[in-house]
Amino acid sequence: MRNVFLGLGSNLGDRLGYLQEAVRAIQGEQGETSLSPVYETEPLGGPPGQGPYLNMVVRLVTDLPARELLMLCHELETRAGRVRREHHGARTLDVDILLVEGETVATEDLVVPHPRMWERKFVLEPLRDLEPGLVPEDVFQGATGRVWKFGTVSADDRPDDHAAR
Numbered sequence: 001m002r003n004v005f006l007g008l009g010s011n012l013g014d015r016l017g018y019l020q021e022a023v024r025a026i027q028g029e030q031g032e033t034s035l036s037p038v039y040e041t042e043p044l045g046g047p048p049g050q051g052p053y054l055n056m057v058v059r060l061v062t063d064l065p066a067r068e069l070l071m072l073c074h075e076l077e078t079r080a081g082r083v084r085r086e087h088h089g090a091r092t093l094d095v096d097i098l099l100v101e102g103e104t105v106a107t108e109d110l111v112v113p114h115p116r117m118w119e120r121k122f123v124l125e126p127l128r129d130l131e132p133g134l135v136p137e138d139v140f141q142g143a144t145g146r147v148w149k150f151g152t153v154s155a156d157d158r159p160d161d162h163a164a165r
Contacts (some may be wrong), residue, residue, distance in 0.1 A: 002063070002101035003061060003099050003132075004064075004101065005059050006098060007114070008093070009053045009096060010055070010080075010092055011043065011050055011051050012051070012090050012091060016038065016054055016151070018080045018093045020091055020153050022076045026058055027071070033059065033061075034058070035056065036057040036127070037126065037129060039054070040052050040054055041054075041122040042149045044122070055123070055127070056124035056153065057123065057127050059130045059131070065103070066105045066110060067105075070110050073095035074095075097112050099112065099117075100113075125147045
């Protein structure tokens with residue numbers, strides 16, 4: 001068993017609801033998890049005109065190898081109705097493998113650790129919440145983007161709870 005960090009983001013539809021459903025599925029399938037707060041962030045890269053994202057990081061303890069984690073990420077995105085129309089375009093749910101303790105992968109469709117995570121405050125801020133010593137201050141200060149604490153995701157939330165937020 002080892003620590004795995006997944007980055008979750010959404011900027012279409014019920015953003016918080018999509019994050020909640022992904023967290024609920026991860027907790028149901030993997031068990032032990034820790035959740036960062038949710039942050040609202042401006043989009044980085046991609047086509048213009050996108051709305052702000054909600055982002056968070058989930059730490060799970062699992063023995064799944066990176067390839068199986070990638071399949072889980074794609075399954076979560078599919079459940080959320082994600083359609084890949086344009087590179088870095090708006091999405092209902094994006095789930096990225098950030099780090100897998102003790103494992104490095106470099107293939108055409110999967111790179112772990114995530115190759116751009118150290119450049120993005122929307123990844124580093126929630127990662128620091130879960131594992132403060134993992135992100136050096138100078139790396140955080142050099143990262144791009146602005147983040148604002150938005151709230152939290154709770155296992156007790158239900159999708160209908162998000163309509164009023």
